Amino acid sequence: MHSRRELLTRAGKGFGALALAAMMENRAAAGPTTARPPHFPPRAKNVIFLFMHGGVSHVDTFDPKPSLRKYDGQPLPGSFGEGLITSRIDFRKALMRGSPWEFHRCGKSGLEISSLYPHLSEHADDLAVIRSCHGDAFDHAPAIYLRTSGSQFPGRPSLGAWSIYGLGSENQNLPAFVVMSDGAMKSGAGAYGSGYLPAVYQGTVFRSGQNPVLHLNSPSGVSPESQRETLDLISRMNRRHFAEREEDTALDARIASYELAFRMQSEAPDAVDITKESEATRKLYGIGEPATSDFGRKCLLARRLVQRGVRFVQLYCGTNLGDDWDDAHNDLLGSHTKMCRKSDQPIAALLKDLKAHGLLDSTLVVWSSEFGRTPLAEGKNGRDHHPYGFSTWMAGAGIQGGRALGATDEFGLRAVDQRKDVHDMNATILRLLGMDHLRLTYRYQSRDQRLTDVHGEGEFTQWLLTNKS
Amino acid sequence: MLNRLTIALIALPASIYAGVPDQARLLLEKNCLGCHAASVALSGLRLDTRAHALQGGARGPALVAGQSSASLLIKAVTHADPKLAMPPGRKLSDSDIALLRSWIDSGAAWPSSAAAPSAAAKWWSFQKPASILSVTIDDAIAAKLRDLNLPPAPQADRRTLIRRATFDLTGLAPSQSEIDAFAADPNPGAYSALIDRLLASPRYGEKWGKHWLDLVRYGDTSGFEQDPYNLYAWRYRDYVIKSFNDDKPYDRFIREQIAGDELFEDPEAQQGTGYYCVGPNRDMLYKVEDINRVESLTDFVDTTSSVFLGLSVGCARCHDHKYDPISQRDYYRLQAIFAPFQKNRVFLHYNNARGYDLSENTRTFKLYDIGAEIMAVKSPYQDRLRQQKLALLSPEIQAAFQAGEDERTPQQKAFFEAYVKQVTPREEEVAALLTPADQDRLRRAEKKLVSLYTTYAPGPFSPGITDVGRESPKTLLPAKGAPVEVGPGLLSALGGQDIPEPPLTSPTTQRRRALAEWLASPENPLVARVLVNRVWQYHFGRGLVATPSDFGTRGAAPSHPELLDSLANRFIANGWSFKKLHREIMLSASYRRSSRPPLGAVEKDPENQFLSHFRRRRLDAEEIRDAVLQSAGTLNLKMGGRPVVPQLQPEELYGMSQPVNNAWVVTAAREEHDRRSIYMISRRNFRMPLLEAFDRPEGVLSCSRRESSTTAPQSLTLLNGEFTLRQAQALAAKAQSAADPIAEMFARVYARPPSAEERQTSAAFLTKQSSLAGSQGGALTELARGLLNTNEFLHVD
Secondary structure (H helix, E strand, O other), rough: OOHHHHHHHHHHHOOOOHHHHHHHHHHHOOOOOOOOOOOOOOOEEEEEEEOOOOOOHHOOOOOOOHHHOOOOOEOOOOOOOOOOOOOOOOOOOEOOOOOOOEEEOOOOOOOEEEEHHHHHOOHHHOOOOEEEEOOOOOOHHHHHHHHHOOOOOOOOOHHHHHHHHHHEOOOOOOOOEEEOOOOOOOOOOHHHHOOOHHHHHHOOOOOOOOOOOOOOOOOOOOOOHHHHHEEEEEEEHHHHHHOOOOHHHHHHHHHHHHHHHHHHHHHHHOOHHHHHHOHHHHOOOOOOOOOOHHHHHHHHHHHHHHHOOOEEEEEEEEEOOOHHHHHHOHHHHHHHHHHHHHHHHHHHHHHHHHHHOHHHHHHHEEEEEEOOEEEEOOOOEEEEEEOOOOEEEEEOOOOOOOEOEEEEEEEEEEOEEOOOOOHHHHHHHHHHHHOOOOEEEEEOEEEEOOOOOOOOOOOOHHHHHHOOO | OOHHHHHHHHHOOOOHHHHHHHHHHHHHEEEHOOOOOOOOOOHHHOOHHHHHHHHHOOOOOOOOOOOOOOHHHHHHOOOOHHHOOOOOOOOOOOOHHHHHHHHHHHHOOOOOOOOOOOOOOOOHHOOOOOOOOOOOHHHHHHHHHHHHOOOOOOOOOOOHHHHHHHHHHHOOOOOOHHHHHHHOOOOOOOHHHHHHHHHOOOHHHHHHHHHHHOOOOOOEEEEOOOOOOOOOOHHHHHHHHHHHHOOOOHHHHHHHHHHHHOOOOOHHHHHHHHOOOOOOOOOOOOOOHHHHHHHHHHHHHHHHHEEEEEEHHHHHHOOOOOOOOOHHHHHHHHHHHOEEEEEEEEOOHHHHHHHHHOOOOOHHHHHHHHHHHHHHHHHHHHHHHHHHHHHHHOOHHHHHHHHHOOOHHHHHHHHHHHHHHHOOOHHHHHOOOOOOOOHHHHHHHHHHHHHHHOOOOOOOOEEEEOOOOOOOOEEEEEOOOOOOOEOOOOHHHOOEEEEEOOOOOOOOHHHHHHHHHHHHOOOOOOOOHHHHHHHHHHHHOOOOOOOOOOOOOOOOOOHHHHHHHHHHHHHHHHOOHHHHHHHHHHHHOOOOOOOOOOOOOHHOOOOOOOOOOOOOOEHHHHHHHHHHHHHHOOEEEOOOOOOOOOOOHHHOOOOOOOHHHHHHHOOOOOHHHOOHHHHHHOOOOOOHHHHOOOOOOOOOOOOOOOOOOOOOHHHHHHHOOOOHHHHHHHHHHHHHOOOOHHHHHHHHHHOOOOOOHHHHHHHHHHHHHHHOOOOOHHHHHHHHHHHOOOOHHHEEE
């Protein structure tokens, strides 16, 4: 108590960097996003979650199905389509459609990846593909909620929020959970919300431009000097107010939050300043090229943020009001060509760059979509939503890549072998972060709620880390 | 920690407490009702009520009370007669049979006709409150403090008190003149008069209505990808505000919301059923109608039990509740209450509503014609223009446009996308070409269009529900093998009964009516306790039970059990009046204590559970926004009506699921933008950044207690947001025109004069900022922006 008062008095004479740093450190001890030890030694310290918004066709990317070509134009045999429903097509009537893309065995491992991903194919040996993902929501918003929060209904905390709740963050001057999207999301902000967890755990949207955080800039017309004066006034008034109430840590925390905000004002623009990267690095990510510039920048920022101790970075590729994977409804070829062109090189660059910085071992990279797309055609050129079997992949965090887990049936309809639902995925991601999904709980409505609800027994961390197929 | 331990010790399995009759009921339930109940009554025998068991089936009475040896039931379960061996192929254990015998011999008491294990759970909250009326707030608080050897804090001064009371009851700050008058009032009844004045203010309903809207997960849109408008939800919001202002008795408020359609003729009361219509809903999604219906039923069961009973029954959807005596069957009995629901429009004025529908019908018909006329005028021009523009482009591109949408090659598609905007004629290009005759036609069409909307306004409807009729769809309990049908019933652990069939002439099932009566009954052990605890929490920042929506065995134990019971009893005795309850709480010495902890309090009671002093709080999201408007003198106190969509900056409108021009239709009347926050639109997929930053809940699940977080983005928003700047400018303008700008500023923000030191600090600040900002006005704006960000402004002592 005494030393803190002393510090405050010193800080009161202006914000001496030393006093302030000490004060912040002191405060950080109690902060909700302070770094906390995991349950087990972690494999990954950070997560970069690449969310392909709108639905990526698994049978055209990571799950080759020659039978679809063989029977192209025919309906499904027998009762294969029974019991499946989706947005627009009828599984009993629609026709099978072979992939217009070739699959190649890539890397030393020979992992099969389609020609949609020429750059990513070079990293095949890093990727552990899970071909047996499945869910039961075939509309975007419920499916996105499901993939991120484990529930089709909104209002539950997202994976990112749970991660911060469990582990905190190593950089208090930047948000612990950063989200970068292409704008309008079919799910709205609920996809990265904190649900019933305290709001401090929700994702903070980074926008493009020099000032990524909302309201980071001083109001227009207010000079930095003027802003500093005003902050000092707030601080002076607050300290006078606090002097008579110094048992109240909430007041103290609010005083600190303004200094934190001020520090964020300087640190966040620096974090997103990619002019500090070499020309070669920017080029690696495709920054400057029309197709790849936007997502390339996001991927590069993801690396820069992870480097600065940001725990969880969630990128979305695709938007409800512009280019989206979901354009595959009536144009599989065009949409997937475009979206892969947008994201392939940046993602490959991210893996390469993380490795070059020695960050890949401690960073888990997850690639996922809310569902796959029907192996059956929608109209002449499209594919519909398909949650019953689809692919995701993971890399980094000590994962043994170049392998595929599980399988869908002959036509890519249903996950049949090693079926993995979202809870298995999330339990695995938490485990890699050093957390036991059974022990990461939050009491709400009289239950110790979990990200994995009552599921997650299909956790597959061991498979990921052990090199056997 | 101590609490948790206590709970763990008390949370023994409910069945331990079950008496012989309960256990017998349990045996019948488990072993017999599959074939002998309302839905399936083999041999005409039902064993789900005492009357039916006594009456018996084809073979005669199943039991003779007092004579087990003469009872067919015993004959059957002992397998004495191979032709009548029950349950078939599976004999009960000897101890079970002995239990049934002794039960019948002792009279076959049927403690509750409920179908679930009616364990006489001994958990405190399932027992009726002790019939005590006499425990006063101050005695109860003082007794515990004595136990802790903690002296209570002294009474707060009047300036603190009026600010606390005014924010608590109205969500707004008192003005400096109100404070001065109260501080100077020599009348000993001044405080009591203050509370009466605040309770009579219409602002009271706006503040306390918001608490209720949090609980019932209110929103103006339905969520998910489309996030469509729930066009008339605001009628329910206004109904809630009015109910609080009218001090509607809580039992009446419950009846109106749960079963207003079945219980009252008055449409104003029926509006209460809007309760069911203001939550998230995905019925705009495609092919998920059945899932949506189940989600709605789940939402009704979960929200109703959590809001009114303070119980989470959700666990029992999939299995018997692990901690509370709520079986899966109980859960589905509750669900069956809502199973017959259908959406309903409450006609606030029957004739007007019919008239509205008629004119809407005619208007729509006319619209088709006007639309066709406009198209007919414009399309020849558009076609011509498009052709002209296309002709300027290369043949490949032209071909891309000529190809059908499905036939385009990827290259053609790319061309199409690249040029479609360029080729599409713009409105002004068409307008420039129109002949005078066509201009005239268009003008006439537009005039007709406008005339259709000169008196356009929402219809006299309110959202609500009612039943599909007297018959309900079946409710099935998932079970191994075939699902089992369950009838409607109330929680058996609380003594709830089966709900009987309605009279033949009833237009509804009357199931919700039974639920409403049961909830609103003085006999219900939970409802009044849960409510007084909520009110207590909103005043003191923490309930006597710290888990306000969880009074089950996993919830916190009450810190002052006798006080809770006494308050609940008095609440009922006082006609379920909220305002009387507020008075009682706020007139207590405990409420009036200073927020400075007395010596030893922080060590002995760090969470201030025992209220040695008052709990300081940060203003909530809506209070902050409203208080800023109030300080700036811009607050518009207009009440009710359609939700207001205030102007936000483009960067603030990020991430919505729908195009901003559809999802954020800014209210045309600017003066509406400065109304109280409760009237601002609450979209489920998007919260106003300022409100979101200060912990406004998502509005998806019931929120019984808001977070009060402290984050850097929060400070950024309040410091740098456009809203603060605009209001600071308005505040600065007001201060500038006053004789003493600094004093005016302090009066408006803190409702007090500045101290000499503060005056000096402020003056120095203004001098410095004037030179930096270049004007006195700019400097005052900075002073305003600064003060609006201070802890004194944002907290209530």
